[in-house]
Amino acid sequence: MSRLNHSTLVALIAIILGASVILFAPTNQKSSEIEDPVFVRQVELISVLETTNETSPLQIVGTVESKNEARIRAETQGRITTVHTKLGETVTAGAILAEIENGFEQAAVTQAEGAVEAARANLTKVTGGAREEEQGILRANFDNAAKGLAEAKTLAANAIRNSFAAADDVIRNRIDPMFTDPQETNPQINFSVKDSQLEINLENNRFLIERMLKSWRDNLGGLDGENFSIASFLTAENNTNQIRDFLDALALAINSLVTSNTLPQTTIDLWKSNVVSSRNIINSTLNAISNAKDIFNNRESNWNIAREQLAIGKIGGRAEEVQAMEAGLKQATGALRAAQVNFSKTIIRTPITGTINVFDIKAGDFVSAFQPVIVVSNNNALEITAFITDKDRDLVKIGAPVTIEKRWPGIVTTVAPAVDEATKKVEVKIGLTDQVSGLTNGQSVRLDITRVVDPITTNEPPIIVPISALKVDFDKIFVFTLDRNRTLVTQPVTIGPILGEHVVIEAGLARDSIIIKDARGLEAGEKVAPTNL
Numbered sequence: 001m002s003r004l005n006h007s008t009l010v011a012l013i014a015i016i017l018g019a020s021v022i023l024f025a026p027t028n029q030k031s032s033e034i035e036d037p038v039f040v041r042q043v044e045l046i047s048v049l050e051t052t053n054e055t056s057p058l059q060i061v062g063t064v065e066s067k068n069e070a071r072i073r074a075e076t077q078g079r080i081t082t083v084h085t086k087l088g089e090t091v092t093a094g095a096i097l098a099e100i101e102n103g104f105e106q107a108a109v110t111q112a113e114g115a116v117e118a119a120r121a122n123l124t125k126v127t128g129g130a131r132e133e134e135q136g137i138l139r140a141n142f143d144n145a146a147k148g149l150a151e152a153k154t155l156a157a158n159a160i161r162n163s164f165a166a167a168d169d170v171i172r173n174r175i176d177p178m179f180t181d182p183q184e185t186n187p188q189i190n191f192s193v194k195d196s197q198l199e200i201n202l203e204n205n206r207f208l209i210e211r212m213l214k215s216w217r218d219n220l221g222g223l224d225g226e227n228f229s230i231a232s233f234l235t236a237e238n239n240t241n242q243i244r245d246f247l248d249a250l251a252l253a254i255n256s257l258v259t260s261n262t263l264p265q266t267t268i269d270l271w272k273s274n275v276v277s278s279r280n281i282i283n284s285t286l287n288a289i290s291n292a293k294d295i296f297n298n299r300e301s302n303w304n305i306a307r308e309q310l311a312i313g314k315i316g317g318r319a320e321e322v323q324a325m326e327a328g329l330k331q332a333t334g335a336l337r338a339a340q341v342n343f344s345k346t347i348i349r350t351p352i353t354g355t356i357n358v359f360d361i362k363a364g365d366f367v368s369a370f371q372p373v374i375v376v377s378n379n380n381a382l383e384i385t386a387f388i389t390d391k392d393r394d395l396v397k398i399g400a401p402v403t404i405e406k407r408w409p410g411i412v413t414t415v416a417p418a419v420d421e422a423t424k425k426v427e428v429k430i431g432l433t434d435q436v437s438g439l440t441n442g443q444s445v446r447l448d449i450t451r452v453v454d455p456i457t458t459n460e461p462p463i464i465v466p467i468s469a470l471k472v473d474f475d476k477i478f479v480f481t482l483d484r485n486r487t488l489v490t491q492p493v494t495i496g497p498i499l500g501e502h503v504v505i506e507a508g509l510a511r512d513s514i515i516i517k518d519a520r521g522l523e524a525g526e527k528v529a530p531t532n533l
Contacts, residue, residue: 041521043528045482048513051465051502057403057448058396062386062430066441070352070381072374074367075345076100077287087359091350093383093431094399094411097374098361102346104291109343111148111298112336118145118305119329123322138310145299145306152292152299153228159292160223160236164216166285167243171209174274175250179203183210191263193253202253205246212239233293240289244282251275280366298335341417344398351413351431354378382432382439384410386447387425389497395451396428403448408436412449462496463505470495470503471519479509480516480524488516488526 078100085097118141176182178190187206193199216239223232254272259265305328358375367373384404388396393415402410414429430447432439439445469479471490478490493508509515516522 040527040529042531043522044517045514045530045532046466046469046517048463048465048505048509048515049511058388058392058451060386060388060447060449061444062384062404062428062447064382064384064439064441064443064445067352067381067383068378070350070354070376071372072097072348072350072376074100074348074369074371074373076342077283077368077371078102078346078366080361080363080365080367083361083363085356085359087356090353090355091376092353092411092433093351094413094433095350096347097350097356098348100346100348100367102343104288104295105339105343105346107295108291108298108339109336111295111302112332112339114145114148114302115298115305115332116329116336118302118309119325119332122305122309123325123329138306142303142306142310145303148299149296149303152296153226154224156233156292156296157223157228159288160232161220163236163240163285163289164213164220166281167240168213168217170243170247170278170281171213174278175206175247177274178250178271179206182206189253191253191257194256195253198249198253202246202249205242205249209243209246212242230293230296233289233296236289237286240282240286244279244286247275247279247282251279284366337417348373349398349413350374350376351383351429352376352378352381353432353434354381382436382441383413384430384432384445384447386428386430387423388428390419390426392497393426396449401450402430404430404432404436404439405445406448408439409433410447463509463511464502465505465509465515466517467498467501467503468518468520469515471522480519480522481514482516482528482530486527486530488522488524488528490524491515 080098081101082099083097084099085091085095091097121138121141171182180188180190185207187203187210189199189202193202216235219235254268254275257263257268257271259268354376355378356374357377359373361367361373396412396415398412398415400412402412404410410430410432412428413431414427416427419426428449430449465479470493471478471480476492477495478492480488481491483489491508491513494506496504496506498504516528522528
């Protein structure tokens with residue numbers, strides 16, 4: 001829900017509180033009957049801290065859409081590690097159907113969470129300086145970061161060694177049977193290629209790959225976690241890409257072959273199979289190198305942050321240092337969001353309730369990005385599309401429970417990873433977990449989405465008070481507090497989004513404030529009698 005401007009809020013508060021004004025309006029009684037000198041209005045005091053800590057769902061409006069069939073595609077490539085259902089089973093919206101290997105993605109989320117925590121601690125440090133007892137924590141953080149970096153270097157060295165082993169196996173065991181003297185200076189392909197230039201390129205590239213593999217093997221002789229450098233990633237990526245390009249060209253040549261007396265179909269099929277499997281292996285190898293590099297970069301960043309944090313732990317930072325740390329926290333939070341999105345892509349969910357009519361995967365299968373894997377059908381299936389602000393996105397997670405029209409249960413199945421440039425909103429999809437009658441395609445419905453407060457990405461929760469505590473004047477909005485004489489005192493506030501019967505206070509109130517719960521009919525300077533003192 002977008003932030004309201006002052007004039008809109010005045011109108012809204014007036015509507016909410018308007019009916020109660022009549023209750024406090026003067027009647028036609030004589031003035032002597034109204035002006036009771038001993039009459040003191042009773043009021044109820046509330047703690048801002050308590051109202052803020054109350055969990056309040058995010059209330060928005062969504063649009064019902066018909067979705068009779070969901071053709072579910074893999075959002076990333078990799079091997080299927082877990083299957084949670086089977087063909088013919090009935091599944092509910094939001095249910096996890098299968099999982100793609102995600103060890104690197106999980107590690108990236110963990111590292112990004114560490115980066116956010118470190119960035120937040122760094123910001124706290126430069127704004128106020130670390131206490132003496134915090135120095136031990138800073139030292140422990142640095143030691144942990146150093147240990148994590150060492151582990152990442154070892155992981156990276158192993159990934160690069162594995163990439164060489166995969167590349168060497170592909171060339172020597174799967175591709176070389178298609179060549180004569182493949183490891184010599186003049187390799188010859190074992191079949192005639194219609195495109196003569198393609199044939200020359202293939203033979204020349206096989207010679208170059210042989211020279212590259214030998215050089216690569218020699219350079220790996222002393223590679224381990226102790227002497228690893230980022231340049232090793234670049235070498236591995238370049239060498240693996242060279243083999244991938246070679247396989248792409250070889251596939252063109254193989255696909256153009258026709259059977260003959262000297263070239264039976266079984267041989268052609270075998271060569272095609274070898275090329276396809278080799279390309280899959282090389283693509284997986286490139287993915288593994290990329291993941292290992294991401295982990296190394298994240299842990300190296302964590303180590304640099306921890307080192308800087310330890311170095312300035314006892315002093316506060318200058319203004320420019322504070323700005324830099326704030327930017328670092330924002331950047332780390334963005335990296336965490338990206339890591340969480342990448343991890344969520346490895347979880348295959350159904351957006352609707354229905355029956356699995358197509359189930360083309362099993363544990364151990366390799367799937368490509370955007371490959372169709374599952375079809376869930378339901379002639380009565382509905383889903384709901386809604387839009388939230390980027391600020392609310394931190395509190396809305398996939399799998400969060402949703403109440404529709406205060407009656408029906410639902411679940412958040414998709415949260416867009418970024419704000420739409422046109423609408424400036426984040427799209428959210430809600431699936432219905434039960435069969436629901438009474439909803440129709442195109443209908444607007446009220447939604448209560450359960451907020452999930454993430455301690456990693458969320459700072460202190462916003463200050464929230466009941467709308468009834470607000471008093472609207474011509475040029476300001478305020479709440480009432482009490483002075484020591486139990487007289488009402490105005491406290492101007494700046495408001496944010498409205499959350500049902502509550503509203504976010506963006507400025508003007510401290511968390512330890514005590515305010516009047518219901519400001520209707522009250523005036524500044526009036527003496528009151530608190531009922532809960």
